[in-house]
Amino acid sequence: MAGQGIQRREILRILGTAAAIAQFPGFSKWTFACGHVGNAVLQIKPAVYNPQFFTVAEYALVERLSEMIIPSDATPGAREAGVAEFIDFIVFSDPDSQYAFRTGLTWMNAHSERLFGQRFVDLTPEQQTSLLEPLAYKDKSRPGEADGRIFFRQIREFALNGFYTSEIGFKELDCPSLKMYAESPECPHKDDPEHLHVSHPIS
């Protein structure tokens, strides 16, 4: 492993000395990114995940909420990125967050029972969405749901952290820090400094 690291450094050194070998938009950074440490380990998932902090029922709720926050649609989402496992690991590692998660998940189920007579995970997707919307949008918020809004914000933040620090999350954004560059990248719109006329390819 140490040998690989030296080789990687040598490659970078050679690239840096003979500039312009690699052409913008660059080459894959993770080719050199000690991939042997992380990728192999983190991508092997046991068939059934045993949560370290949450109960099985709590974990099912965390999983469902994560998948609703960052769904699998045209691109992979929280499920493929293992976001629920990440949240379990972080909450397990962070005693300061445990009370908020335990009471927050309890609130979600109590609220769900109150509105629909069932636990959150047993609701239809439409019912689940209608429960979350007032928590997630300021202009749809309802009185008496402040605790839920605070908890939703917290679990959403943890889900974002889990998703966008995963390889899948980086690919979702096509994150440019996946690459290295032979030259400092330059704005290609020289005739339009204010960028008033550039087209918007992603809608």
Added chain:
Amino acid sequence: MAQQIYDVIVIGTGAGGGMAIKTLCEADLKVCALNAGRRLDPEKDFRFHRMPWEMKFRGLDDPKHRGESYGYMDGEYTKAAWEHEIPFTTAPGTKWMWPRCFSVGGKTNFWGRSSARFGDIDFHAASLDGYDVDWPITHDEISPYYTRVEKMIGVASTVQNRPSNPDGSYLPPFHFRCLDRILEAGSNKVGVPYLPDRCAQLTQPHEGHPACHFCGECTTGCDVGAFFSTPYFLLPKAEATKNLELRTNALAKNILTDENGHARGVAYIDRKSKQEVEVYGRAVVVAASCVESARILLNSKSRQHPNGVANSSGQLGRNLCDHLYGESARGYLPQLVGRPPFPDHVGDSTIAWMPRWQNLKDPHEEKFIRGYSVYPDGGCGDFPWIANELDGFGSSYKREIKRRYPSPVSFGIQAPSLRSDTNYVDLDPEVKDPYGIPVARLHFQWDENVLKMWEHSKQVCADVLRASGGVLESSGGEPEIPGFSLHETGTCRMGNDPKHFVTNRFGQTHDVPNLYVCDASVFLNCTDKTTTISILTFSLRTSEYLIENFRRGEHKAA
């Protein structure tokens, strides 16, 4: 057994110490360098090419240890390199963040790389606006040293002819990104400068060092040495002379003095054996960084130096200055919403700057004296922070995050505090570190002048953002707490009058002729520019002055 006596003992291996070590060794002086921490192993300690998912806590740090972190660089990627054992205290009412890297090379391993020269507008600020005193130096005198340092380390920038910023000799600059072009146009409308920063990141191979590969992770360490750091640029040259002995885990405790009050060496704690060790030299260079240097000198009490060595003026530890940092404005550029991701992150915040534009024609044209600079930044980074600002969840939310990901911009202020009698460092009378040495106690408040700059910057940056077609989201926050910038200066200020200054204009202490200071503690204030390149430059000048004193027989060589 005869004790070995070195020519020079150098405390610290950061920018100041590293430059002193290299310069002295190359002049054939025998140098013993003391470094409080260990040598870093780039293989293990620089994790900059690891992606977050390869880190246990995704680079977000173990939540249990977040409270121990001293600052923004001190995270999961580099935690092992930062100091956590030696504490410090703050006086009631003082807030101070003090990230310290005791590893060999100090903070040069992770520094921000912005490298502007100080100019006469800084050196002679007191003559212009009547506050405090001038530096005992002119830009003409120091300019040749800056030029040599710029050639040594490689600084990417352009000649800009700005009255507050003397130009130097530069490598090709970073290219402007889309967000720079947009903000540049907005700045022009408002009438403030928007220019390539002066960035010590190698845009082409330089002096045997490879060019940058623009991975954008500089502040977690560069294991090919494509930006200046002491371990890659200076220590190998010193070691090649065979004149250097580098002692690691050697925590300097106090300067040893003889019956004449002259320095004869340094007492340090060997952190491995926990024993106190003495090392002897004909001259001593203190370069432990501003606050730490003051602590060592204040802890050096003797019959001849009852208040700490080189403190007959009573100014040792006084006049602490720092840069106020903060986000003056934040928002996004609709022109970039939905654009393909662009590598905006390749220079951290040092691609562009808005160098001081205030009080240039008339030192009193603003409601504050002196001036500040601004570092704009934004675009695509390692994490879409914008997501936390948006309402929602689900596919529309996920899509909106991707659309907004290239668009955020922010403006960071760098504003100098003014010298004040109430901002200083002394020794805590009660608290000692694990080795029984009194710790540094910080006394510091932002002054009215720097807070006026902060308010001013919020207004101007908001104007620039709006003039750029941007949407302003926030421009009213609090600044960072003192210490955040890592740019503290002024505890051993230089000046001609021994009654008022700790060192003379060459960094030699007035009281002890064979004791020199080679870090930012000799600076009279922190100006609107960053400190590292000036630490290197003043250290080079002091080191050559020290060598000249050896040649003249003032400190007898081995």
